[in-house]
Amino acid sequence: MRPEDIEIANSLSQKLIEFAKKTHPLPGIAKPQAMESLVAQMVDSIRRVKYVETIRDKELSASCTDPNNPNYDPVKAAAYFRQNGNINEAHWQVFLAIHFGKNLKSGWRLAREVYRAEGNAHHWDWQHVSNDIEGFILWLRLNTARLKRIGSFGNHRKYQSLNADSNAGTGSTVRSYIGWIGDTKDHHDLVKNAVENGGNNPQALFDILYQGIDQVKGFGRMAKFDYLTMCGKLGIVDIEPGSAYMENATGPVTGGRLLFEGKKNGVLTEKELDDLLMSLQEKLQLRFGMQVLEDAICNWQKSPNTYIPFRG
Known part of the structure; x- marks a missing residue:
C-alpha cells in the first residue's frame, strides 16, 4: 500500500x-x-x-472527447463537457460509459466506436441521437457485426446485447433512455422535476432518479446505481446514494x-x-x-x- x-x-x-x-x-x-x-x-x-x-477537477484536453482519437474516454469526456457547460452531453457520455463499460482487453473501444458513428456525417452525440433515434437504430442495425469485431462490453455488462431491435438490445436501451429524459430531451428538466417532487437533498434526489431510471431497458440495479453515482462523483448532478x-x-x-x-x-x-x-x-x-x-x-x-x- x-x-x-x-x-x-x-x-x-x-x-x-x-x-x-x-x-x-x-x-x-x-x-x-x-x-x-x-x-x-x-x-x-x-x-x-x-x-x-480528480478527473472532475482536472483541466482536461478536448482530445478526450474525440472518438477519432484512441485516447477518447467517456468519463473524462463527461467531466470535460460539464466543465464547459454542456450538461446534456456530459450525461450522455456517462450513459455510454455505463452501458458499454470498459473492457479489460478493448478498453472503451465499443463506446468510442458507437459514439464515432463510422459512415455517418456526424457523431452519435446527445443532440443527434435524441433527435433521430430511428436513424441511430438503423445505423446500429447496419453496424452490429462490425462493432462486435472491434470491441466488447465491460465485465459488468457482459450479458448485454448490441442488437438494434430486440427488447433487451442496445437499441431499446438507448430508446428508453431518451424516453426517460422526457419530451424536452433536456437532462436539466428531468432533474428539476425530480427536485420539485421531493428531491431537496442529494440523497433524496438520488432516490427519486433511481426509481425513475428503472424504465431504462437493460439497466438493472448495478447499471442504475453506477450511472447515478458517476453523475454525482463528476459533479454533473448534486446527488449521492443514501x-x-x-x-x-x-x-x-x-x-x-x-x-x-x-x-x-x-x-x-x-x-x-x-x-x-x-x-x-x-x-x-x-x-x-x-x-x-x-x-x-x-x-x-x-x-x-x-x-x-x-x-x-
Missing part, C-alpha cells in the same frame, strides 16, 4: 473494530486476515471514488451477510443489510460511502481471507 493508503487503512480498521463492539458484531472479519482483506478492498473502492473526483440499494443485488448481499453474520448463506434480508450498511457509513463518514461499501463487500466476499485486487 501507498503511505497515504496505510493511514486510511489504519483508520478504517479502528472504526470497524469500534462498530463491532458498540453497534453490531462483524463476525465476518473476526480473523485478522479477513479484516485486512476487507480493508484493502475498501481502500481500493475509496481510491476509485477519488480517481473520478443507501446501498441492496434489493436485487447478488454479490453485495452475499458480502453483507458474510460481514454481519459470518456466513454467506445468512438470513438477513436485503432491507436489514441496507440498514446495517447505512449505520456503518454513519461511523465511517466516507465520501460516497454507500458505493464504497457496496463495491468493497462485493469484491471482498469473492476472497474474504486473501486480498485480490479486482479491476473488472
Whole structure:
C-alpha cells in the first residue's frame, strides 16, 4: 500500500473494530486476515471514488472527447463537457460509459466506436441521437457485426446485447433512455422535476432518479446505481446514494451477510443489510460511502481471507 493508503487503512480498521463492539458484531472479519482483506478492498473502492473526483477537477484536453482519437474516454469526456457547460452531453457520455463499460482487453473501444458513428456525417452525440433515434437504430442495425469485431462490453455488462431491435438490445436501451429524459430531451428538466417532487437533498434526489431510471431497458440495479453515482462523483448532478440499494443485488448481499453474520448463506434480508450498511457509513463518514461499501463487500466476499485486487 501507498503511505497515504496505510493511514486510511489504519483508520478504517479502528472504526470497524469500534462498530463491532458498540453497534453490531462483524463476525465476518473476526480473523485478522479477513479484516485486512476487507480493508484493502475498501481502500481500493475509496481510491476509485477519488480517481473520478480528480478527473472532475482536472483541466482536461478536448482530445478526450474525440472518438477519432484512441485516447477518447467517456468519463473524462463527461467531466470535460460539464466543465464547459454542456450538461446534456456530459450525461450522455456517462450513459455510454455505463452501458458499454470498459473492457479489460478493448478498453472503451465499443463506446468510442458507437459514439464515432463510422459512415455517418456526424457523431452519435446527445443532440443527434435524441433527435433521430430511428436513424441511430438503423445505423446500429447496419453496424452490429462490425462493432462486435472491434470491441466488447465491460465485465459488468457482459450479458448485454448490441442488437438494434430486440427488447433487451442496445437499441431499446438507448430508446428508453431518451424516453426517460422526457419530451424536452433536456437532462436539466428531468432533474428539476425530480427536485420539485421531493428531491431537496442529494440523497433524496438520488432516490427519486433511481426509481425513475428503472424504465431504462437493460439497466438493472448495478447499471442504475453506477450511472447515478458517476453523475454525482463528476459533479454533473448534486446527488449521492443514501443507501446501498441492496434489493436485487447478488454479490453485495452475499458480502453483507458474510460481514454481519459470518456466513454467506445468512438470513438477513436485503432491507436489514441496507440498514446495517447505512449505520456503518454513519461511523465511517466516507465520501460516497454507500458505493464504497457496496463495491468493497462485493469484491471482498469473492476472497474474504486473501486480498485480490479486482479491476473488472
